[in-house]
Amino acid sequence: MTSRVLRAALAAATEDQIIFDLAGIEDSHARLIRQLPGVAVRFAVKACPVDDVLATLARDGAGFDAASPNEIRQALRTGVPPHLIHYGNTVKSDRDIAVAYRLGIRDFATDSVPDVRAVATHAPGSRVFCRLATTGAGALWGLSGKMGCSVPDAVSVLETARAYGLTPAGLSLHVGSQQMSPAAWRTAVADLAEAITMLHHRGIHLDHVNLGGGLPALGYLNRHGVPLRPPVDRILGEIRDGIGHLRQVAGGHLGLVLEPGRHLVADHGAIRAHVVRLTARQRRDRVRTHWLYLSCGKFNGLYEMDQLQYRLEFPSRPGEATVPAVIAGPTCDSDDAYADSHPVPVPAGLTSGDPVWIWAAGAYSVSYLTKGFNGFDPLPHRAVRDGLLAEAGCR
Numbered sequence: 555m556t557s558r559v560l561r562a563a564l565a566a567a568t569e570d571q572i573i574f575d576l577a578g579i580e581d582s583h584a585r586l587i588r589q590l591p592g593v594a595v596r597f598a599v600k601a602c603p604v605d606d607v608l609a610t611l612a613r614d615g616a617g618f619d620a621a622s623p624n625e626i627r628q629a630l631r632t633g634v635p636p637h638l639i640h641y642g643n644t645v646k647s648d649r650d651i652a653v654a655y656r657l658g659i660r661d662f663a664t665d666s667v668p669d670v671r672a673v674a675t676h677a678p679g680s681r682v683f684c685r686l687a688t689t690g691a692g693a694l695w696g697l698s699g700k701m702g703c704s705v706p707d708a709v710s711v712l713e714t715a716r717a718y719g720l721t722p723a724g725l726s727l728h729v730g731s732q733q734m735s736p737a738a739w740r741t742a743v744a745d746l747a748e749a750i751t752m753l754h755h756r757g758i759h760l761d762h763v764n765l766g767g768g769l770p771a772l773g774y775l776n777r778h779g780v781p782l783r784p785p786v787d788r789i790l791g792e793i794r795d796g797i798g799h800l801r802q803v804a805g806g807h808l809g810l811v812l813e814p815g816r817h818l819v820a821d822h823g824a825i826r827a828h829v830v831r832l833t834a835r836q837r838r839d840r841v842r843t844h845w846l847y848l849s850c851g852k853f854n855g856l857y858e859m860d861q862l863q864y865r866l867e868f869p870s871r872p873g874e875a876t877v878p879a880v881i882a883g884p885t886c887d888s889d890d891a892y893a894d895s896h897p898v899p900v901p902a903g904l905t906s907g908d909p910v911w912i913w914a915a916g917a918y919s920v921s922y923l924t925k926g927f928n929g930f931d932p933l934p935h936r937a938v939r940d941g942l943l944a945e946a947g948c949r
Contacts, residue, residue: 601815693730771820771916823916851883
């Protein structure tokens with residue numbers, strides 16, 4: 555996804571930075587609303603905690619999925635009312651629950667009875683929604699081990715919430731990040747339907763289901779350098795069919811919440827970095843391999859390089875003959891490389907300082923910036939609209 559605005563901003567940049575196309579993010583949000591009428595979007599702050607990005611989505615009607623008091627505070631600074639923010643983390647200390655409650659938050663995710671008791675004590679009268687576990691099958695990151703519970707446990711959790719004076723308001727789940735399989739949502743809907751039916755038999759009638767995140771971005775390459783090509787239209791069709799089925803099971807209105815993250819921002823962010831060195835060396839296996847070291851790597855903008863490749867463009871050397879090279883970041887950490895991937899074709903004449911543009915880098919590039927691992931500064935990040943570049947803050 556190479557928008558004219560992003561391309562112009564990258565061409566104008568003389569220093570390394572992450573750039574976000576606000577108009578492109580607006581377009582992605584508007585398209586999702588058109589494709590899923592009536593959906594309540596709660597953007598996952600963790601995917602892109604950039605003030606200009608959050609403010610843009612808030613102006614367009616989105617709310618926020620926050621995972622901590624700091625994310626809640628950042629979301630509130632956009633001007634959205636607290637009822638458009640939920641505390642989506644099932645792992646919460648007593649103190650953080652109390653802080654969120656003082657900030658006006660009344661919707662809390664949960665997946666266990668002890669957490670429900672804590673919410674009842676420190677956020678009395680609040681609404682809770684229980685997260686179901688999923689397998690994560692079909693996703694680049696399954697996210698299946700830490701959060702979520704079984705359907706029977708979810709029923710018990712929401713019964714406990716009712717007994718403690720909370721409102722058992724909904725169910726949620728997450729099918730895994732960059733989920734590529736439409737079947738993942740079909741399975742999720744079946745689990746939700748089972749839970750809704752069991753809850754009805756106990757007199758608990760929910761007002762919403764939250765299908766979480768997982769909607770994929772379009773611009774990634776897989777670890778072999780091949781475009782991922784996620785079947786987004788089929789996925790959205792499964793979601794539309796699923797919510798229709800769940801409303802039938804619920805016997806009436808049932809709200810739909812989504813927590814998109816990378817789907818809205820990944821393809822509308824890019825990094826301007828530069829070449830550190832292109833080398834060729836023989837390893838112990840006596841195979842001579844080219845390595846391209848960039849100024850940006852796992853610890854300062856490309857954290858997700860373990861599961862995917864970012865598309866690289868070398869604007870100063872169009873059409874030049876290429877050599878296959880393993881891509882790596884600038885640090886002395888061996889994890890800071892596409893070491894398990896196929897080599898990437900890069901211009902053979904690259905020299906230190908040549909610019910490189912890294913596409914589809916709008917998700918998690920800011921979130922995972924280290925304070926300065928190995929002494930390499932985190933990249934500054936900026937937002938652009940209509941060709942005008944504005945500082946959006948540095949970290």
